[in-house]
Amino acid sequence: MNMGHKIRIYPTPEQEELCNKSFGCARFVYNHFLGMASESRFESYNKYNKQLTALKNELPWLKEPDKYALQSALEDLRDAFNRFFSRQNRYPKFKRKHGPKQSYRTYIVANQGKDKINYNIELSKEAIKLPKLGWVKANVHKPIDGQIKSVTVSKTGSGEFYASVCVEADSVSQIPSGNGEIGLDLGIKDFVVTSSGEKIANPKTLAKHEKRIALLQRNLSRKNKGSKNYAKNKAKLAKLHQKVANIRKDFQHKLSHRIVRDNQIIIIETLRVKNMLKNRRLSKAISDVSWSRFATMLEYKSKWHKREFHKVGAFFASSQLCHVCEHKNPDVKDLDIRVWECPKCKTVHDRDFNAAKNILKQGLKELKTA
Ligand SMILES: [Zn+2]
Structure with a gap:
């Protein structure tokens, strides 16, 4: 390879x-x-x-x-x-x-x-x-x-x-084996939420540049297409887009490296991108975090360093299950519910941590039977 x-x-x-x-x-x-x-x-x-x-x-x-x-x-x-x-x-x-x-x-x-x-x-x-x-x-x-x-x-x-x-x-030199196991959930607010209890946000500079991109884009739409100013603004915009892409890629490289370095087993969710794109609010989140590219990075880095990388089945309801007693709570489908209490075992869950823990649990189960 x-x-x-x-x-x-x-x-x-x-x-x-x-x-x-x-x-x-x-x-x-x-x-x-x-x-x-x-x-x-x-x-x-x-x-x-x-x-x-x-x-x-x-x-x-x-x-x-x-x-x-x-x-x-x-x-x-x-x-x-x-x-x-x-x-x-x-x-x-x-x-x-x-x-x-x-x-x-x-x-x-x-x-x-x-x-x-x-x-x-x-x-x-x-x-x-x-x-x-x-x-x-x-x-x-x-x-x-x-x-x-x-x-x-x-x-x-x-x-x-x-x-x-x-x-x-x-x-290429291999990183010595880590011994952790980790489940990762695509956060809506955060980039990644891990089963070990970490929420990792996108770099702050991204939001700043993105605001500026939106502003330039609005300006551009008001300008005359043939004008000198239009060309100038367009060049500025292209440069900014490139910058944002670079920051994002760099961030994802560092993060995927750290996760692969520290863990032997890495489990993520299979995203049903088409389904999610129907939901407009989520579609922005998805394009924003470019999760699928990050998943690819995790996958090939896992291969290089001989880690186990696994995606859990697409129809696994990672958000709705209580990771303690496995009770399924369909109310949690509503994305606005960030914290919920399991009606059966009364554990209070942070939506994303719970999902990440379920992803890890399910992934380990699937790996065993595979
Ligand atoms: Zn429960």
């Missing part, structure tokens, strides 16, 4: 231009061969790869960017067709020039030098070496262990550049 590390990079104007060319050429290659393929036919990768060489002689500008980016584009197309043929995906679509995120992937190649092996990708404390670009200034917060396999260079809608460094996870 592989592991990705995303770092911010700061290309010079020349490097930026070359990145933009690589985005464009990778997209061109993808679209070109997609145009040649059809629903019934995707010729072999090798055949297309030979044609790519010929195409490069015809169109010399294709030789300018990172050549591995072009090959990766062809590989991506092959994978997209494989998924289509095995009915996992729809028919591949053409990539748009003005998509929200531009990217290309490049991979590591070793060359035997005179007295040592040279790699086309290298990482230092404050820079990353990439094919054609050379050393690009980068913000590497912590050392990246393991053998680098590939790097995806991307540019966000607000013009920030990132490099996602993919390393082989076999060589």
Whole structure:
């Protein structure tokens, strides 16, 4: 299994231009061969790869960017067709020039030098070496262990550049086993509520930025679409959205790391997202907390560190059961009820803690019978 590390990079104007060319050429290659393929036919990768060489002689500008980016584009197309043929995906679509995120992937190649092996990708404390670009200034917060396999260079809608460094996870150090067991509930007010009695809120800075986003959005709707101010505001808005996304991701990475570090068994609830989206108030909460991405982080980090990760069945009524006597209290369906007393055993419950405890209990039961 592989592991990705995303770092911010700061290309010079020349490097930026070359990145933009690589985005464009990778997209061109993808679209070109997609145009040649059809629903019934995707010729072999090798055949297309030979044609790519010929195409490069015809169109010399294709030789300018990172050549591995072009090959990766062809590989991506092959994978997209494989998924289509095995009915996992729809028919591949053409990539748009003005998509929200531009990217290309490049991979590591070793060359035997005179007295040592040279790699086309290298990482230092404050820079990353990439094919054609050379050393690009980068913000590497912590050392990246393991053998680098590939790097995806991307540019966000607000013009920030990132490099996602993919390393082989076999060589990643494992966290020693924790011995806790934990159940997690998606909070409405909080991000996560745990069976061990912790309520973890979203970072406070998020609310502040979100207020500002709402304000800018309102301003934007009043402005003239063609005006200079409109463009300026739109750029500001994109930057702010990016910032919020970064804060949220960082928060979720740290939290999922801590939970996986401290526990051997991690149980969460299977969310019926479609059902929940019908309820408008909850839908905001869901998009806000982006729970499903967090769940994915927990899942893959659990795999890396050999933890047991389990989702309890979708129809398990985690909120309505009393975790002490298992009496079911349908009154609790009402989301406004934050604290309730079990009519049978008289235990007073905090709605979310009780749910998290039930999730843990149920998960352990399901793991035993599985
Ligand atoms: Zn009870």
